[in-house]
Amino acid sequence: MKKLVFTGLAVVAFSGVAMAWTREVKGEMIDKKAEEVVSPTCDQEQKEAEQDALANGASKFEAYFAGAAAWGDCMKTLSFN
């Protein structure tokens, strides 16, 4: 009986540690995936805004900052979500 109890406690303890370790790894993986999704999306927004500005006759200077503003707003939007 004592052996059974001890074994049960050991299993629970071992499982708890194993799950905690798994959770930590899962957390890392989720964060990495989020970065990969955000960056190309906002880069694309930056490029589109720059292209729109240039197509409408803006200087490169104006288009650069229009693109930078779009990138910044995109990052803000995604971080709120």
Add this chain to the structure above:
Amino acid sequence: MNVLKIVIYLFFASGFSQIKNGRIEYSLVIDSFEGLKNSKSTYYKSNYNKAIENAKYLNFILEFNNESSAFYLEQGLGLDDGGYFYAKIHSGYMGKVFQNLDFTYALVNNEIGKFLLKRETTKDWELINETKNINGFLCYKAVGEFVINNGVGVFHHPVIAWYCPKIPNSFGPNGFGKLPGLILELQVKNILFGVRKVELNLDKPYLSEKNENVKTIDESEINKLIDKIDRTSKN
């Protein structure tokens, strides 16, 4: 037309050459334009609309003497920081503009770098036989073009200037000038600088500034720098 310029200048300059310096305040209006609705980027459209809403909060100053001038944005606030910034960018203002009788420079000082950018604005004005009263000054109309070559295309933006020969200084907003009188109202495509206040012969006149330690570059060089920053940030 050159003869007309000289005649107008001499007629007014002879009577009003006592204007030695001044300070002009300009308001800004940014209008919508054809092409904005069809833009792909929702951020570009939204930010341009914020620029339109916030333009009225920007106040530009032109200080001048008989030899040179400085045009700059007075610090202020918009409806929000973003809107104020967008209005500044889309006004075509790149930094404090220094003009003398030969050259026009904008002092660029931001993440692109710190430079004196030698600018080309409108060279060949057509003087039109039209007048209007602006702030009590009789002004004449001139039309021209502001050409932008941005790598995507060459754009000839229409320019309308109302200059006042009674103020015989050939300066104006944002580096435009070389007319036989100070420009009190300037429209470049959908961007309008309008006069708010005119002060002449100040007790503390504008003193010409020198920017000796700042490198001078031209438009093609700054475009290359911007292309380089764009490529670097995307790698």
